[in-house]
Amino acid sequence: MLISQPMIMLKQRPSWLLSTERFCCFLASLFPKVFFTSLSLWSLYVLIFVVNEEYINQEYHKPTLAIISSIFGVLLCALSVYTYYKVIWIGAGSPLDFDMLHLSNPSPQYLSSNPFDVVPPESSQPLLDNDDIENHHNNRQNDIFPPEPPSQYISFHTFSSSKPVRYCNKCQVWKPDRTHHCSSSNKCILRMDHYCPWFSTCIGFRNQKFFIQFLGYLATYSFYLFISSFAVLYVFFIEEQYTNGFISVSLIILFVLSLSFSLALGVFFLFSVYLLLQNLTTIEFQDQRWAKHESNSFLYEFDPRGKKQKLGHIYDLGYKKNWTSIMGDNWVHWILPIASTSNSITDKYNNGVNFEIDEPVYEKWTKNLQLQEQLNQQLADYKNRLRTEREAGNIV
Known part of the structure; x- marks a missing residue:
């Protein structure tokens, strides 16, 4: 007997194999x-x-x-x-801990193939299956799109002219800034830093x-x-x-x-303190390292002499605020293992859902990205025009 769909056979594993795996x-x-x-x-x-x-x-x-x-x-x-x-x-910590961030009964047409980001209806079109394309216009008003995110509890700071919000289709929850889905923990993690195998858990x-x-x-x-x-x-x-x-x-x-x-x-501790004083997670630190090798990165600007300069980090509020945002407000919290975070959705900047930002830096990031997108679009239009003229010349 030929197995035409091996992936289905792998997913339908017997119970004893699942128990052994667990x-x-x-x-x-x-x-x-x-x-x-x-x-x-x-x-x-x-x-x-x-x-x-x-x-x-x-x-x-x-x-x-x-x-x-x-x-x-x-x-x-x-x-x-x-x-x-x-x-x-x-x-x-996870957005799953807050009932207000859950999206109940999300429509499958809304769920993007990207498990991290989704764009609201006024900004872009949802990704639809082939069977749904014909019914797209008829169903547009019939609960294809989920309700707007609870703006009284969560705010997004993204870098796109379309102002997308973030949503995880695996956890079915709104994704706050700096939140990432961890495949090892199988859930979204607030201000995710990294997954540590020595704890068998995420650091967030x-x-x-x-x-x-x-x-x-x-x-x-x-x-x-x-x-x-x-x-x-x-x-x-x-x-x-x-x-x-x-x-x-x-x-x-x-x-x-x-x-x-x-x-x-000692080295790992000093490096972690350095990241904390910069208000950077390990993921964000790696993103900045990769951005140095990208010529079209919006994290930089040019001075009047044409020299490339780094814009800065939108979450960097100075050493003191960066430190106290995680370690607590006084030296007792810094030395002793006393919890300094909040589990309340209303505690705006102390629950991992919202973060204070450097507004001038954020505006520069957004402006640079918009200019970059315009340039990319102009280049794409120019290439399309050249291709069209070349094809027309070949026909003649």
């Missing part, structure tokens, strides 16, 4: 949690019972220093583990603060482990204690791992 996905998401928790507890055990108790307390006879070091290590380890699971528990508006704090706590904890283990190894080799005994293998492993983790996490 179980494998569960194990894959469970692994980073078990790995991180086990490694954190092991490092804390080595710090307390090997570094502090065996060496600092018994070998070097400094019990007070051993106690203080253990307390400080427990505090840093606890904060690291707590913020790790806080990132997972809180989640990145609501959990980005805890993610940055986690990086800071864990980098500090790793550096502290490195300093503690290095101090013991330094004394061991300087005083030539290796002539009378052996060093703990756990201590050497802790030294190597803590050095690696402190360097890697």
Whole structure:
């Protein structure tokens, strides 16, 4: 028997195969949690019972220093583990969390083949199937188009002369600015930064603060482990204690791992802080990098001397506002893992749905894009005219 439509056969998988797939996905998401928790507890055990108790307390006879070091290590380890699971528990946030952003019973003719953007009826035509083209004009007024987005809750800042709004046909929800659909999480994410496999979740508006704090706590904890283990190894080799005994293998492993983790996490933490101070997500940062290689990008302008200059970022409101928009308004929120975002749709600039923008920069972006679209249209018309004249010449 020939299988003419293999994709249909793949979609109609038996229940046992689906259950196996879900179980494998569960194990894959469970692994980073078990790995991180086990490694954190092991490092804390080595710090307390090997570094502090065996060496600092018994070998070097400094019990007070051993106690203080253990307390400080427990505090840093606890904060690291707590913020790790806080990132997972809180989640990145999604427009699906707000009932006002749902579009109930959307007409299939309205749903664009592009899962990210859609244009309202006054701006462009919907994408229709072939069977619907004949009935398009008759059905135009019969609920083909969904209602207008709830402007009292959401506003869009796009860069098109047609002023499109954004809608996800997978989640069937309006997509606020800076929202992206994550294929791994299978839902739209507010102010999506990236998907992190070490958390098996997305980093977005609501959990980005805890993610940055986690990086800071864990980098500090790793550096502290490195300093503690290095101090013991330094004394061991300087005083030539290796002539009378052996060093703990756990201590050497802790030294190597803590050095690696402190360097890697430290760089990642500083980069995340840099993006936050610029009010950029990782996706937006990558978009700007690609824009540098595009000669027709609207992110730049030319000064009177003809030199190309960057316009700036519409969400960049200065270091202070950029920082407080995610980390909170005071230093207590900056240091401690306390939630600073809101789950209320009416809390306009603190719910991940709406964002303050730099209006002058936004106007320049829009104007540049309009000029670029006009130029592209003129070039297209010119090419069409040349093609028409060439074809007419060939006929003659």
